[in-house]
Amino acid sequence: MTSPRLPQSLVAQQARVTTAIGRLLPSEGLEPRTVHGAMRYTALAPSKRVRAAVTVLAAELCGRANDGTIAVAASIELVHSASLILDDLPSMDNAPLRRGKPACHVAFGEAVAVLAAFGLLNLAFSTVARGLDPVLAARVATLIADAIGSDGLIAGQAEDLAATEREISFETLERIHRRKTGALFSAAAVAGALTAGAPPSQIAALEAYAKNLGLAFQIVDDLLDVEGDPAETGKATRTDLKKTTFVSFSGVDGARQLAGELCATADAALAPFGARAEPLRQLSAFVAARRG
Amino acid sequence: MSPEQLPVDELREKLKDLGYLRTGVDRFVLAPARQERSPARIALGAGARVGLLAGALLGPAAAIGIAARLPQLVTGTRDAIVVAIYLALLFTLAGAAITLATAFLARGAVRLSGKSGARVARLAPAVAGGAVTAACLAYLALWWGAINPGPAWSAPVWTSLALAAAVSISLVIGHAVAVTVGALLARDSPALLVKPSTGRRRIAFALRVVAFAAAAALLVATVRPADTSELTPAFAVIPTGQRVIVIGIDGFDPALVGLSDLLPDPTKPTAIASVPSAADSDPARVWTTIATGMPPASHGITALELRRVAGLEGAVAPEGSPTARAITATTGLLRLGRPAIASGTQRKLKTFWEVAAEKGLSTAVVNWWATWPASGPSTVLSDRALLRLERTGPLDAEIWPPQLYDRLRSEWPRLSEEARRLAEKAFEGIEPAALRSVLIRSATFDAIVVLLAMHPAIEANDLLALYLPGLDIAQHSLATAESTPTGSALAARTTGIRTYYAFLSRLTRQIAGGVERDRALFIVITHPGRVSSASVGGIALNGSIASASSGQTAAAFVDVAPTILFALGLPSAADLSGAPLTTMFGEQFARRHPVRVVETYGRRAAERAVRGGQPLDQEMLDRLRSLGYVR
Numbered sequence: 001m002t003s004p005r006l007p008q009s010l011v012a013q014q015a016r017v018t019t020a021i022g023r024l025l026p027s028e029g030l031e032p033r034t035v036h037g038a039m040r041y042t043a044l045a046p047s048k049r050v051r052a053a054v055t056v057l058a059a060e061l062c063g064r065a066n067d068g069t070i071a072v073a074a075s076i077e078l079v080h081s082a083s084l085i086l087d088d089l090p091s092m093d094n095a096p097l098r099r100g101k102p103a104c105h106v107a108f109g110e111a112v113a114v115l116a117a118f119g120l121l122n123l124a125f126s127t128v129a130r131g132l133d134p135v136l137a138a139r140v141a142t143l144i145a146d147a148i149g150s151d152g153l154i155a156g157q158a159e160d161l162a163a164t165e166r167e168i169s170f171e172t173l174e175r176i177h178r179r180k181t182g183a184l185f186s187a188a189a190v191a192g193a194l195t196a197g198a199p200p201s202q203i204a205a206l207e208a209y210a211k212n213l214g215l216a217f218q219i220v221d222d223l224l225d226v227e228g229d230p231a232e233t234g235k236a237t238r239t240d241l242k243k244t245t246f247v248s249f250s251g252v253d254g255a256r257q258l259a260g261e262l263c264a265t266a267d268a269a270l271a272p273f274g275a276r277a278e279p280l281r282q283l284s285a286f287v288a289a290r291r292g
Numbered sequence: 293m294s295p296e297q298l299p300v301d302e303l304r305e306k307l308k309d310l311g312y313l314r315t316g317v318d319r320f321v322l323a324p325a326r327q328e329r330s331p332a333r334i335a336l337g338a339g340a341r342v343g344l345l346a347g348a349l350l351g352p353a354a355a356i357g358i359a360a361r362l363p364q365l366v367t368g369t370r371d372a373i374v375v376a377i378y379l380a381l382l383f384t385l386a387g388a389a390i391t392l393a394t395a396f397l398a399r400g401a402v403r404l405s406g407k408s409g410a411r412v413a414r415l416a417p418a419v420a421g422g423a424v425t426a427a428c429l430a431y432l433a434l435w436w437g438a439i440n441p442g443p444a445w446s447a448p449v450w451t452s453l454a455l456a457a458a459v460s461i462s463l464v465i466g467h468a469v470a471v472t473v474g475a476l477l478a479r480d481s482p483a484l485l486v487k488p489s490t491g492r493r494r495i496a497f498a499l500r501v502v503a504f505a506a507a508a509a510l511l512v513a514t515v516r517p518a519d520t521s522e523l524t525p526a527f528a529v530i531p532t533g534q535r536v537i538v539i540g541i542d543g544f545d546p547a548l549v550g551l552s553d554l555l556p557d558p559t560k561p562t563a564i565a566s567v568p569s570a571a572d573s574d575p576a577r578v579w580t581t582i583a584t585g586m587p588p589a590s591h592g593i594t595a596l597e598l599r600r601v602a603g604l605e606g607a608v609a610p611e612g613s614p615t616a617r618a619i620t621a622t623t624g625l626l627r628l629g630r631p632a633i634a635s636g637t638q639r640k641l642k643t644f645w646e647v648a649a650e651k652g653l654s655t656a657v658v659n660w661w662a663t664w665p666a667s668g669p670s671t672v673l674s675d676r677a678l679l680r681l682e683r684t685g686p687l688d689a690e691i692w693p694p695q696l697y698d699r700l701r702s703e704w705p706r707l708s709e710e711a712r713r714l715a716e717k718a719f720e721g722i723e724p725a726a727l728r729s730v731l732i733r734s735a736t737f738d739a740i741v742v743l744l745a746m747h748p749a750i751e752a753n754d755l756l757a758l759y760l761p762g763l764d765i766a767q768h769s770l771a772t773a774e775s776t777p778t779g780s781a782l783a784a785r786t787t788g789i790r791t792y793y794a795f796l797s798r799l800t801r802q803i804a805g806g807v808e809r810d811r812a813l814f815i816v817i818t819h820p821g822r823v824s825s826a827s828v829g830g831i832a833l834n835g836s837i838a839s840a841s842s843g844q845t846a847a848a849f850v851d852v853a854p855t856i857l858f859a860l861g862l863p864s865a866a867d868l869s870g871a872p873l874t875t876m877f878g879e880q881f882a883r884r885h886p887v888r889v890v891e892t893y894g895r896r897a898a899e900r901a902v903r904g905g906q907p908l909d910q911e912m913l914d915r916l917r918s919l920g921y922v923r
Binding site: 215248258 | 298300303307313
């Protein structure tokens, strides 16, 4: 089975954001070359840029994706790239492969990888600060900081590490997924909507979409770890054997079924937007069926 | 690690508890979100949707309550659906108004809270939702208590199910209000958007338990006694051998003739009782009081003219219960009220002919007020029977048993012609012609009632009751014809009315001529009617078992039904307002038949007469309007 192709509307967003990231990242020729090289190595590696797509499509749904939106989408991707570098470190998941290439720490060494991660994080926040008007910048920066802070992604990662080789409850697993994956998905959707000046009701609808889509994305990730092909997923599989995953609770079939239901619920949350939400629905369909 | 795998259904529920897989109420309340909206528009839109939710959930629930409280209003499934729609509209408006008010109150509270505004904002949705949940739950619990008298533990399963439903409905509506308040506050400050919370399952479960317990406590605290009486309690009839014939005469004025002048059989002993303070001009109310032995508040016929809510078969009395008054006022305001006539549907208690018939006696009633729709076991020519025989067409419960209709209809031309002939003969020579015409028209009514009552097809071996409206109709027509009649016109009118009394006297004697007099007890009941100057009614017992030496005694109309049943050998019911007038019976009869008392005659069955055929509702209304009974 081959992985479904990214919908054409998403491919366009993907290209837009990748171009923006390329412009934002320091050139490899600038010192410190290794750090900048590591940053570009990770952030520009082939990626679906699902989070960035959520940001841009949410903004278009609520009005228009402007330059500020693209800046925010790029920032979200930079933050995500930083989190991947840290997640792959030997002291964390110790993953050798990422996005079809050796992980950052494998390619550049652990010390450079840590520096590259912090470089990407700082670049993300400076991009938000420079790309948006001050009030909106403060709001979006707070949103992203909360998503990856010690009550967000960091908390999720800490709990994930603590759960290794331990049996955990379903609720704990959900909390880890929500903090590690869901929080940034939600932040991506809300930040995109904010850049388009969306009202709370639209933001709430998009937040519901992102929440369900985020968990579906993570469940599919768990599934791919069990049955995926590294050539397609771009990362090492069966690395989660020491962990309790969604598949541990539901089995492969149950996980795929619930991932589908979560995507359907995400689509239902967009009902108020009508046909205009079709690109986001295509995105959720892609997430449900993806093989990598 | 491999924890125990769980069924997908269980995982799905867990995910729902964690806030996934649901867009339900929140989306319904906040949608559509196509463009940026002002706080007022958010509140208006959400308020309207919460109103719709409240209408859809509470409307049907309240309709069931109304049907239980006012069975006369809700006569079937169609009525129940229409009432549910009306109430759904009402609750939609109320729900929307409450939601709007709550949302703006919460917003105002946040703005007035100064530095602690953020904290108040975080609490406001939950507080607002909780308050609405509590109010809604209290309403539903009280509603359940109102329609199900008696302790809750007498029907624990149904009560538990009802309370569980009430808790669910209340929580949904309360949650919708909380979402609205949250949306309005978030419009002012998006940072207040609620983040996913953990432990919702336990909190929600605890909330449900607390709400259930609160509703149950409220139900227990407001418990009211149930009507546990049987439909037909067992008691014996000790036959007296009497055939009782009850003749109701409306519009009687003792200043013109004595009650003794109307006796069917002057050769037999007669006992007469007067009924002081009988000046109630509503015939349906009075004659149902006479028929049931209970006051209007108990028997349910509180007025002849009722108000029907557009689209409903049932009707309510404008001066009835607080609920009925509220419905009348509201529908009047909205121009949804229509006039209607009191009928047996509104009556809650058994009549004396029903009590006797249930005990196997052969009984019939002719033209008594509020006897339509007719149903067994008595033979019933209801207050619409004459109209049906006159208009023909398929029967709509005007006559019971239905097969009687065919026979009476075939003889209707002869009977009506005979009645007309009797009336014309009685008023020959009365002038002017207009007066004679009024008298003949009224007398024809009475004559046809008597002819129908005495028809061989009417089986009434033990009890026959008939109501004669003609005198009251004549007097009312004459009183309203001229505002200031001349002296000669007044004199002619008096002569005409006196002649009417003579006609009535001939009619009652005609009744006596058709029965075996030695075993007949005639009970003549008179009422002053609508325009008589008298305010005194009368009860006369005329027959071999009547006391010849009782003299004038004072009585009440509620004593009539117990007295009739006593004469038939039935015990007296302790729960009736009236009591048998034993002093009006001869000493020998009274000694041989001491008063026996039973607790009750039982509840009136909830099942109603089967309707069908061609309705005469409008025709009846028109006729009563032409006779001056309704406006």
